[in-house]
Amino acid sequence: MKVDFYRRIELMREALLVVNSQDCWKEELCGLSVNAISRWAVASGLADESAIVVSLTRISRKLGFLATRSQVAIVDDKENVEIELEADMQKLKATLMEFGSSESSFE
Incomplete structure (x- = not known):
């Protein structure tokens, strides 16, 4: 159970680090709640x-899913969501790389 908690925290940190490593934002993304993402997007x-x-x-929704479900009840779903989270994280990284490339071409 603790391992799952630490893994979720690790994935949250990774997402925040990936986003905040880009120099093009006016402010850093401070969390993965819907409100935090929305506020950051507007800014x-x-x-x-x-x-x-x-x-x-x-990513936020899937991390929330993992946090609110019983371990026993969702073993199969949990494994699928973790695989999807890894794919989503890779997609986010690729999207940010593309975004960074297009930003530098405008400067």
């Missing part, structure tokens, strides 16, 4: 439907 000039915001929201 960063990103639309709710932008790939970055969609990826962050998807």
